[in-house]
Amino acid sequence: MDTKNIFSESGILITIFLIAIPIIVASLIFIAKSFSVINRYQKRKELKKFNEKLKSLTPAEIEKLELRKKELEFSLTNNELSGNATVKDSRGLIDKITNSEDLNFISIKKKSQPRPFIEPDLTKLVLWYLACAVFWLLFGTTVGEYLGIKFAAPDVEHLSWLSFGRLRPVHTNAVFWGWASLGMMGLGYYVVPRVSNVPVASIKQGYRSLILINASVILGSIFLMAGINNGGGEYREYIWPVMALFGIGVLLSLINFYKTIANRATKEIYVSNWYIVSAMMYVLVIAFVAYWPTWQNGLGETIVQGYYMHQGVGMWFMLFSLGLMYYFLPQQLNKPIYSYSLGILAFWTQILFYTLIGSHHFIFSAIPWWLQTVAIVGSVGMVIPVVAGTTNFLMTFKGAWHKLSSSYTLPFYLIGIIFYFTGSLQGTAEAFRFTNLVWHFTDFTVAHSHLTMYGIISFMLWAFIYTIVPRLTGKEPPQITVGAHFWLALIGLLFYTVPLMIGATLKGMMWMNGKPFIDSVQMMAPYWLWRAIGGTLMWISHIVFAYNFYIMVSRKDEIVIPETAPEILKAKELLEKEA
Amino acid sequence: MDFFDNHKKLFRSAFLLFVGLTLVVAIMPAINNQKNNAALPNAVPLSADAAAGKNIFIANGCVACHTQQVRNVDMDRMWGSRPSIAADYADNKRLDIWRNTATLMGSERTGPDLTNIGSRQPSVAWNLLHLYQPRAVVEQSIMPAYPWLFIVKDSVSKGETEVIVPDKFRKGITGKIVASKEALQLVAYLQSLKQTKLPDGKETPGFLYKKExxxxxxxxxxxxxxxxxxxxxxxxxxxxxxxxxxxxxxxxxxxxxxxxxxxxxxxxxxxxxxxxxxxxxxxxxxxxxxxxxxxxxxxxxxxxxxxxxxxxxxxxxxxxxxxxxxxxxxxxxx
Structure with missing residues (x-):
């Protein structure tokens, strides 16, 4: 096989094209933001000039202005037609009354965050979930950062508990089961009752679930560092008693959500709930299949491993996050989702194709050839749900693009969606037999998993968290630190992944050309250094994010006084319940 | 539509569809593979030491960087004389009540494949020094060092294996550096990793994508x-x-x-x-x-x-x- 014409391989070309997309989008966002900064600067200059002019106004000019002001301020007394009768609104047409006299002194701006009334108990539960998630993000990525450093400095220390092989699963499992899973479930506790239009079935059950999952990640991390693991399958390194805690935790919340949906006040089940409930059912099935002992001898273990590691990503993280996206994106843009039926098509095709693709992690290995082919075909089939989902989200954005430059949450949404397209289709390209030849076993896999778990899942979770936490607490984070979080995370991710992908391609080609293995290790050194630099930027962005989260939740409670009639009645009802 | 508005029907269908697909692509192929496979007749089972070494290999997560599979592609020829086949893994059973089967096939080659390392690098001295400090033998290596598998002593007793470490890597250690039982077991495991010859008359599967x-x-x-x-x-x-x-x-x-x-x-x-x-x-x-x-x-x-x-x-x-x-x-x- 001629490896010199690598650029004529379709899989490689597709990947290059896909990687270009987020870079272009990031540049466009950057340009839009820069323009708005320049614009402001110019306006400010103009204002300065104008102020100079104001100082030198002649008395005649001032008189002219005052006359014009008087003319403009002319108004009727407002009761020319009604006389002295009392005003009534028997059809409820008017929902907000402001005194127009105030307008002359302070202009009232639209509140940036209209706050729905949410039960304080639920607010507290959601915030606890998110706070734990933030902790695991910090913990997990601190470990990840340290692992990245070890590539450049393998002799930094020699403690058995901190050696590379033991820490690597600590990193992956903490960000999977701690950060992403708890984050998604916390947001689920907000979304599921909201779209069912009833309170959540049991708050207590929510706390039990949270405690179990936290216990699982704490114990799991300690065991892994102590050298106790399940035998090597990626992402199922936790031994079964530890993973069982996680499973029971998810099960409790699943029952809780299911009951809430069963009690729903709406006739239809909103598509978010399809995704969320299915994701929770599936993760339990996946964990059961992965840990049940009777089909794990010999290659059975490998076949189950391929199924497990990919379904964990696709049917748990991806499915759950998409469900959240179907709620948050329309809500944030203040318009309905572009096509409900595309969402349903994406749902069923995702299940159909995604379930088949697990063994594409073992192409050319000893597992049956037909199973490898099924996995490749399924990977290509994934184009359908991915294109359907992306189209749906981007079309929902249509007509609302102008909101992008004035919002600090929408860039997170957009990047999440772009990476959803790029990362998922890159997975398809990687499954082709030739690209697999070049990239399998190299650092390309690491780059891909960060493009997806970080670019898709984490960016989406941040988008959702920045959307709802201010609504729950009434406090917004400083916009400058949110911006810092966004740019550090995005630039960090690109620094992390792009050099790693280039290095991995060179490494794969060296292997194909029969170069000594150690040469490929030496060749990777600068790319690993870039990875550590990108990883550091990402890690700093998480500290900024944790600070933002702290600002959003920890300041003194603002006292909320219900304003509208339904809110007042709901608050009264709650008060009576407490008494 | 009633189907979409009935949570019982909807979620039951989604559940069954997924379980059905799971049966077809994971559970049935897995069961089928474990039933219809046996180790090659001339395969050597792990010795007690090698089995203990395998546990150390697992505990330290070596699989994060080392694969144990020779794919049927030409570029993998350097890792073994033939592609790995299902029978090579057939002897892997559940380790104990707490831990699953460990085929250790791996998914990344940050370090070399180890399928045949017992043949490629059988030297005990090399392996011990390499474990103590990989950079003492391979300058560009980024493998972690495992000094905690070694003991520093004043003198070497009979039956103990001393590791001669170059001064540059002794880091002020003046005593004798002796391999612990664990280090020797780990090396015994590495030495046991050899590809089993296919029985006579059985056709060796070929490598794909040969270099023209x-x-x-x-x-x-x-x-x-x-x-x-x-x-x-x-x-x-x-x-x-x-x-x-x-x-x-x-x-x-x-x-x-x-x-x-x-x-x-x-x-x-x-x-x-x-x-x-x-x-x-x-x-x-x-x-x-x-x-x-x-x-x-x-x-x-x-x-x-x-x-x-x-x-x-x-x-x-x-x-x-x-x-x-x-x-x-x-x-x-x-």
Missing amino acids: VKAAAAANAKGGLPDGNVLYAANCQSCHQPNGEGLKGAFPPLKGSPIVNGDDLELYVNIIMKGYDARAEYAVMNAVGLDNNLSAEDITAIINHERTSWGNNAKPVTLEEVKKIYDFIKLTGK
Whole structure:
């Protein structure tokens, strides 16, 4: 096989094209933001000039202005037609009354965050979930950062508990089961009752679930560092008693959500709930299949491993996050989702194709050839749900693009969606037999998993968290630190992944050309250094994010006084319940 | 539609669809594979020490960087003489009540594949030093060091294995560095990793994506021989080092070596092919040539590379000379 014409391989070309997309989008966002900064600067200059002019106004000019002001301020007394009768609104047409006299002194701006009334108990539960998630993000990525450093400095220390092989699963499992899973479930506790239009079935059950999952990640991390693991399958390194805690935790919340949906006040089940409930059912099935002992001898273990590691990503993280996206994106843009039926098509095709693709992690290995082919075909089939989902989200954005430059949450949404397209289709390209030849076993896999778990899942979770936490607490984070979080995370991710992908391609080609293995290790050194630099930027962005989260939740409670009639009645009802 | 508005029907269907697909793509193939597979008749089961070593290998997460699978593609030829087949893994069963089966196939090669490492690098001395400090033997290595598998003592008792660590890597340790039981078990496991020969008459599965350019490239090279520098790096360098100076107390220098620069070609080829254990001050050399299936062309290229590098300045040998000795060794075996 001629490896010199690598650029004529379709899989490689597709990947290059896909990687270009987020870079272009990031540049466009950057340009839009820069323009708005320049614009402001110019306006400010103009204002300065104008102020100079104001100082030198002649008395005649001032008189002219005052006359014009008087003319403009002319108004009727407002009761020319009604006389002295009392005003009534028997059809409820008017929902907000402001005194127009105030307008002359302070202009009232639209509140940036209209706050729905949410039960304080639920607010507290959601915030606890998110706070734990933030902790695991910090913990997990601190470990990840340290692992990245070890590539450049393998002799930094020699403690058995901190050696590379033991820490690597600590990193992956903490960000999977701690950060992403708890984050998604916390947001689920907000979304599921909201779209069912009833309170959540049991708050207590929510706390039990949270405690179990936290216990699982704490114990799991300690065991892994102590050298106790399940035998090597990626992402199922936790031994079964530890993973069982996680499973029971998810099960409790699943029952809780299911009951809430069963009690729903709406006739239809909103598509978010399809995704969320299915994701929770599936993760339990996946964990059961992965840990049940009777089909794990010999290659059975490998076949189950391929199924497990990919379904964990696709049917748990991806499915759950998409469900959240179907709620948050329309809500944030203040318009309905572009096509409900595309969402349903994406749902069923995702299940159909995604379930088949697990063994594409073992192409050319000893597992049956037909199973490898099924996995490749399924990977290509994934184009359908991915294109359907992306189209749906981007079309929902249509007509609302102008909101992008004035919002600090929408860039997170957009990047999440772009990476959803790029990362998922890159997975398809990687499954082709030739690209697999070049990239399998190299650092390309690491780059891909960060493009997806970080670019898709984490960016989406941040988008959702920045959307709802201010609504729950009434406090917004400083916009400058949110911006810092966004740019550090995005630039960090690109620094992390792009050099790693280039290095991995060179490494794969060296292997194909029969170069000594150690040469490929030496060749990777600068790319690993870039990875550590990108990883550091990402890690700093998480500290900024944790600070933002702290600002959003920890300041003194603002006292909320219900304003509208339904809110007042709901608050009264709650008060009576407490008494 | 009633179906979409009924949570029982909707979620039950979604659940059953997923479970159905799971059965077809995961559970049934897994059961089928474990039922219809058995280890090769001549496969050697792990010794007690090697099994204990495997547990240490698992506990330290070595699988994060080392695969144990030779794929049926040409580029994997350097990791074994044939592609791995299902039977190679058939003997892997659940480890104990807490831990699952560990086929350790892995998914990343940050380090080399270990399917056949027992044949490629059988030297105990090399493996122990490499575990204590990988950079003492392979300068560019980024593998973690495992000094906690070794004990520092004043004197070496009988039955203990001392590791000769170069001063640069002793880090102020003045005592003797002795391998712990765990380190020896881990090495025993690594030594046990050898590809089992297929029983006679069974066809060896081939490698895909063969390099077509190989023949053309070979013809262009000096005298039609492969690149000796590359072969040296892949097969010899980890002990004799890139500068040909070896490691004091472990691996002899090739720079200025009388065998390398001398005229006794038969001895020279014999050492490369069958290994060497004539000098007490150095570790035993394994049968590099036979273990790694090197051809007469490969051996000639390595010899000529060694005879003309690091200041060595001996006359190159011809393929014909080597081939005569090579064929005789092949005929008589080890």
